[in-house]
Each structure stands twice: as C-alpha cells, then as structure tokens.
Amino acid sequence: MAGNRTFTMIKPDAVGAGNTGAIIKMIEEAGFKIVAMKKTYMSKERAGQFYAVHKERPFYQDLTNYMSSGPIVPMILEKDNAVEDFRKLIGATNPQDAAEGTIRKLFAKSIEANAIHGSDSDENAEIEGRFFFADVEKF
Numbered sequence: 001m002a003g004n005r006t007f008t009m010i011k012p013d014a015v016g017a018g019n020t021g022a023i024i025k026m027i028e029e030a031g032f033k034i035v036a037m038k039k040t041y042m043s044k045e046r047a048g049q050f051y052a053v054h055k056e057r058p059f060y061q062d063l064t065n066y067m068s069s070g071p072i073v074p075m076i077l078e079k080d081n082a083v084e085d086f087r088k089l090i091g092a093t094n095p096q097d098a099a100e101g102t103i104r105k106l107f108a109k110s111i112e113a114n115a116i117h118g119s120d121s122d123e124n125a126e127i128e129g130r131f132f133f134a135d136v137e138k139f
C-alpha cells in the first residue's frame with residue numbers, strides 16, 4: 001500500500017527568486033498538509049550526502065555546488081498516495097519536458113536548477129525526511 005508521506009525541498013534557485021510562497025501555495029492547494037518545514041542551508045558535504053546515490057554521475061559536482069549555494073526550504077508532506085501525487089505536481093526533472101501547470105514548468109530555470117525536489121519512493125521519503133527532521137515522530 002502506498003504511504004501517505006513524502007519529502008520535498010524548495011531548491012536555492014526558487015528560494016532566491018522569491019518563489020517560496022507561491023510554491024507552498026501550490027502544494028497546499030493540491031491537498032498536501034505540511035507536517036514539518038524550515039528554511040536552512042546544506043554545506044557542500046551535506047549536499048553530497050543527500051545526493052550520494054548520484055555520486056558517479058557527471059552532474060554530481062555541479063549539483064552539490066548548486067545545492068549548497070543558498071538557502072533551501074525542506075518539508076515533510078502528508079496526503080494519500082503522497083510520493084506519486086507529489087511527483088506529478090512537480091513535473092519532469094528537465095523543465096523543458098515538464099507538463100503545463102507543474103511546479104517545475106512554472107518555476108525551474110534549468111535541469112539542474114529545477115526549483116524543487118520530490119522523493120521517488122516511500123523508503124526514500126522516510127530517509128530524506130529524517131535527514132532534515134530527526135525528531136519527526138513529534139509531528
């Protein structure tokens with residue numbers, strides 16, 4: 001059975017462009033409840049840990065430099081079928097391929113600076129949520 005939580009973070013391009021509020025509004029209007037949220041930073045080392053699954057990929061160095069370049073807004077979200085429904089709301093990784101009306105179509109600048117993260121499985125949602133909110137049981 002699909003879980004009811006996912007993890008997201010608004011990335012430095014979207015936070016820097018002043019789109020945090022507009023993105024949160026879209027997330028809430030799509031029926032997701034914000035369980036936990038903060039504005040914070042990742043060091044290059046922490047960004048490397050978060051994206052460790054991609055460490056052999058050619059974009060890894062650029063990605064971890066970018067993800068540590070400015071503030072981010074990580075969140076744990078709740079909704080039925082959360083992981084799949086949230087991936088639909090954000091759209092494809094490359095904004096050129098993202099469907100009309102998706103967050104990445106509206107706000108992403110490039111395949112790298114693509115505005116927002118969304119977990120790809122229930123298991124990763126749990127791991128990624130704990131990466132930022134160690135005390136999530138309280139929420």
Ligand code: UDP
Pocket residue numbers: 059063092093111112113114116117118120
């Ligand atoms: N990324 C990139 N170049 C690529 C593919 C991905 O810079 O060719 C970045 C992009 O920011 C993406 C992140 O790496 O969101 C993680 O890649 P993944 O394939 O997991 O995409 P996502 O799950 O975020 O859609």
Ligand code: MG
Pocket residue numbers: 118120
């Ligand atoms: Mg991914």
